[in-house]
Amino acid sequence: xxxxxxxxxxxxxxxxxxxxxxxxxxxxxxxxxxxxxxxxxxxxxxxxxxxxxxxxxxxxxxxxxxxxxxxxxxxxxxxxxxxxxxxxxxxxxxxxxxxxxxxxxxxxxxxxxxxxxxxxxxxxxxxxxxxxxxxxxxxxxxxxxxxxxxxxxxxxxxxxxxxxxxxxxxxxxxxxxxxxxxxxxxxxxxxxxxxxxxxxxxxxxxxxxxxxxxxx
Numbered sequence: 226x227x228x229x230x231x232x233x234x235x236x237x238x239x240x241x242x243x244x245x246x247x248x249x250x251x252x253x254x255x256x257x258x259x260x261x262x263x264x265x266x267x268x269x270x271x272x273x274x275x276x277x278x279x280x281x282x283x284x285x286x287x288x289x290x291x292x293x294x295x296x297x298x299x300x301x302x303x304x305x306x307x308x309x310x311x312x313x314x315x316x317x318x319x320x321x322x323x324x325x326x327x328x329x330x331x332x333x334x335x336x337x338x339x340x341x342x343x344x345x346x347x348x349x350x351x352x353x354x355x356x357x358x359x360x361x362x363x364x365x366x367x368x369x370x371x372x373x374x375x376x377x378x379x380x381x382x383x384x385x386x387x388x389x390x391x392x393x394x395x396x397x398x399x400x401x402x403x404x405x406x407x408x409x410x411x412x413x414x415x416x417x418x419x420x421x422x423x424x425x426x427x428x429x430x431x432x433x434x435x436x437x438x439x440x441x
Contacts, residue, residue: 247304303346336433
């Protein structure tokens with residue numbers, strides 16, 4: 226099977242077994258993005274060079290562990306290519322919140338959720354489309370254009386995390402971060418046929434998140 230058709234869990238097992246490298250997984254995702262995202266428009270921005278450097282770092286971590294240079298086994302997310310909704314800050318990547326107001330904003334810090342993934346060795350492919358400032362339920366209201374449902378491009382993917390859901394459904398990423406105030410993870414997951422999880426309130430800090438409802 227093509228690498229992009231593997232589940233996140235299977236891709237993680239393959240990395241652990243040394244059957245595949247993070248570079249190979251990341252290259253497969255980037256090729257897939259180049260091929261299908263012009264039609265789906267799940268991503269607002271992609272930084273292939275950034276992603277490939279993270280992938281090489283992840284592969285080095287696996288190599289160091291296998292050779293005994295380090296004793297601690299890398300995280301199960303080490304080397305896994307993921308996408309991040311463009312309301313969550315990732316250091317040195319744009320954070321537009323789907324708005325032209327922030328089109329030139331490049332944060333110098335990670336959101337807590339991004340920092341946890343970075344520390345686990347995850348590979349950031351790019352930032353996904355969203356209704357502007359996450360205010361919407363269809364991902365049609367982005368300043369960068371709408372996202373289309375991969376299963377039927379005449380249908381919406383849901384929102385406001387529709388870019389993240391579409392990226393996973395179209396096999397452009399093995400997983401993706403979204404945000405959810407009133408259904409913005411759960412509804413796109415349902416419409417795109419993928420698993421969506423909203424953590425309990427307070428489980429993950431909102432630091433670095435451009436939120437539309439901070440008390441939710």
